[in-house]
Amino acid sequence: MKLSLLLTSALSLLASAIPYTDLKTGISYSAFFDTTGYSFGIALPVNATGDFIGLVTGKGTGWSGISLGGPMVNKLLIAAWANGKTPMASFRKTPRPGSPPEVTGTFSLVPIANGTYTNTTHWCLTFLCKACILTDGTTFARASATDVLGWAYSSAAPATPASKSTTFTKHTKQGQYSADLAAARSPMFDTWAALAK
Numbered sequence: 001m002k003l004s005l006l007l008t009s010a011l012s013l014l015a016s017a018i019p020y021t022d023l024k025t026g027i028s029y030s031a032f033f034d035t036t037g038y039s040f041g042i043a044l045p046v047n048a049t050g051d052f053i054g055l056v057t058g059k060g061t062g063w064s065g066i067s068l069g070g071p072m073v074n075k076l077l078i079a080a081w082a083n084g085k086t087p088m089a090s091f092r093k094t095p096r097p098g099s100p101p102e103v104t105g106t107f108s109l110v111p112i113a114n115g116t117y118t119n120t121t122h123w124c125l126t127f128l129c130k131a132c133i134l135t136d137g138t139t140f141a142r143a144s145a146t147d148v149l150g151w152a153y154s155s156a157a158p159a160t161p162a163s164k165s166t167t168f169t170k171h172t173k174q175g176q177y178s179a180d181l182a183a184a185r186s187p188m189f190d191t192w193a194a195l196a197k
């Protein structure tokens with residue numbers, strides 16, 4: 001009993017902290033993978049201010065949702081999906097469970113072309129998230145060694161994939177995990193961030 005509990009928690013810790021280097025861009029991430037096809041990797045500067053680099057994937061016409069603060073409600077969310085062969089993303093925020101409306105702010109998302117594509121099974125979006133780490137409690141903290149992130153995945157397409165402000169039906173799978181943000185930090189960050197145009 002104790003041993004199996006220990007093994008289970010060791011495994012879920014590992015699952016949220018896989019170091020992953022993407023060969024298409026050379027960027028290294030601290031990454032979380034789920035069997036749905038959802039994955040999210042994060043790269044940070046050694047001393048983070050507001051920016052991070054993200055790599056989010058999903059399968060087919062399904063969508064992926066990232067909570068930068070852990071829970072869905074009252075946190076800064078990023079929704080991502082593919083419109084045909086074009087990966088799409090927008091910021092979202094909601095005070096209650098339900099399709100979260102688009103939100104704008106000083107934060108912005110700039111794609112990194114070599115890491116943004118669709119293949120026969122998945123879509124993949126690599127982006128510089130500028131001024132995305134906020135100090136209002138709606139995201140993880142810039143100096144954290146570990147912090148809670150949330151994820152959600154739906155195998156169903158968004159209602160209007162061509163529109164950045166599309167609505168969604170509820171995800172089919174979701175959760176929260178402890179992300180290893182110490183492992184996400186790299187002195188290469190500025191070089192990688194310069195790939196975003």
Ligand code: HEM
Pocket residue numbers: 064065066067070071072073077078079080092097098099100150151152168169170171174175176
């Ligand atoms: C009609 C659409 C949606 C509904 C009704 C909905 C509802 C919910 C509910 C009730 C939960 C709590 C866990 C559960 O009991 O299932 C949850 C969790 C979550 N949702 Fe949504 N959601 C929707 C869309 C979205 C979208 C578009 C995103 C991201 C862009 C998102 C992100 C999350 C995340 C990250 C969690 C896990 C963290 C937590 O448990 O709070 N959701 N959602």
Ligand SMILES: *[C@@H]1O[C@H](CO)[C@@H](O)[C@H](O)[C@H]1NC(C)=O
Pocket residue numbers: 024025114195
């Ligand atoms: C992007 O990919 C192309 C084709 O593989 C490659 O020639 C180029 O060097 C890559 N650019 C960067 C910045 O990695």
Ligand SMILES: *[C@@H]1O[C@H](CO)[C@@H](O)[C@H](O)[C@H]1NC(C)=O
Pocket residue numbers: 046047187
């Ligand atoms: C990060 O901050 C620490 C403490 O202020 C400083 O000593 C270090 O040089 C900084 N590193 C970088 C890469 O900016």
Ligand SMILES: *[C@@H]1O[C@H](CO)[C@@H](O)[C@H](O)[C@H]1NC(C)=O
Pocket residue numbers: 057119120121122123124
């Ligand atoms: C498509 O891209 C995903 C995400 O990078 C990858 O896991 C998968 O192996 C790729 N599939 C093919 C057929 O290349």
